[in-house]
Amino acid sequence: MSQMLKREVVYAITGIVTVVMFLEYFFFPESQSWAEMIRTWSVIIYNISLGLGAVRLAMAHSMNVQRRRENWAFSGVLLAGLAIMLLTGLAGYFMTGQQTNNAIYNWMFVNVYTPLGATLYPITGFYIFSAAYRAFRARNIDAALMLIAGCFVILSNAPVGEAIWIGFATVGEWFRFTGQVPGMRTFALVGTLGMIAYGFRALLGKERGFYAGGEE
């Protein structure tokens, strides 16, 4: 199939899907057999892409190990983890007939994944603490204003702030409920308009990356 034809097919599919979804969402929300069908396909494709992603990941990291690229040991750990979870999942399934809640797979998940996952997020607290010290410096008026606002919001979010001075809560709440809201709404609106513009550009074939992997 030529590049040209490939592009035409993508154009056609994108156009049809867009029109169906647009009509369903805005004009016929209760009559959605076509939209429903397309969404079911989309969910199936999504699921296939997960499997494909896992295969691609395994291939890329196998190459890292094979060629002893930088940090190849981490790739090895990833591959080992992937193999162990896959094998324990399959073994558990064949031995117990249970899917993800079989004992072997669960043991790995509860005793390895849970502690690692639970540790990951709190560790960021230590980095934030040291980063706050190193980065939050009032080198000019703008930075100073941001720092003052940030300190008020931080102290209003913690009960200790109110215990020190009730004004921390009042000013912090003003920042949260009034000060930042117009900014976030503007950001959301501009972002949405940008997405609409992107959608139109894609439909008109002006977004080259969308159609042909960045090439004409």
Next chain:
Amino acid sequence: MGFSLANIDRRVFYWILFIALMVPFLNPIGFPIKIAENTRDLYEGITGDSVEPGDVWIINFGYGVSAWSECHPGVTVCAKALLREGAHLILMGPHTDVELTYRHLLDTAKEDFDAATYGEDWVFLGYITGGESAIAQLASNMRSVYPTDHFATPLDDISMMQDVNTWHDVSGVLSSDTGDWGGYFLTMWQEAYGVPMAQIGIAMLGSTGIPRWLAGNYFGMSVGSRGGAELEMLIGEPGDAIIAMDSISVSHLLIVIAVILANVGLLLERGRGS
């Protein structure tokens, strides 16, 4: 080279925080917690006249194990409150560790789940993938996304799900998030069909969620561990979030002190330089 207030080694901060966080665990301080309006709105939206027995509510676990400390206390309170109102719960989530979160909820709201029956009062649909499309599809045909529950029982064989298949059959959605899933429900359920929804988000989501609450898209919002602690106060059952509040106070105060130290150090250095 002498000591400089503007250039303290980062390891000093790690140790200070580590030691300081031990204090509230060894000797709880118990600062009073003021309940925010957005949290109160959330609680009132899932209790009292807002919920009828038999109403079906979706609770979306849009967080993994790493965010249990921030999201799970709020989800626990909401699940307890809804079950006590006689509501039926559909539990689901887009994280690969959703089953762990589900089992954790069965543990943290044990008495309420023990008093209820699986398949009649709640159902666990399990992992969902497919992004915004899947959430949209869930509104129009749940069975096409979840033909079975997590334990491979067809939805048609689950008594609670007999008459539940579209957004018409759902009274409300609670999405607990570290990312975009609340936004997907907002676009595909709340804005499209007017299904009431609220969010139990990590603290960082406050900046995106509060404008949505103020605009009326969310009937309420719980922000981070603080929101969880407020919900625990509202239901009158202190739990993990209230315990964590002292640590939050200590860590937040230390961050502000670190910022002040850094800037005092900067000013002193500038003074020396000039």
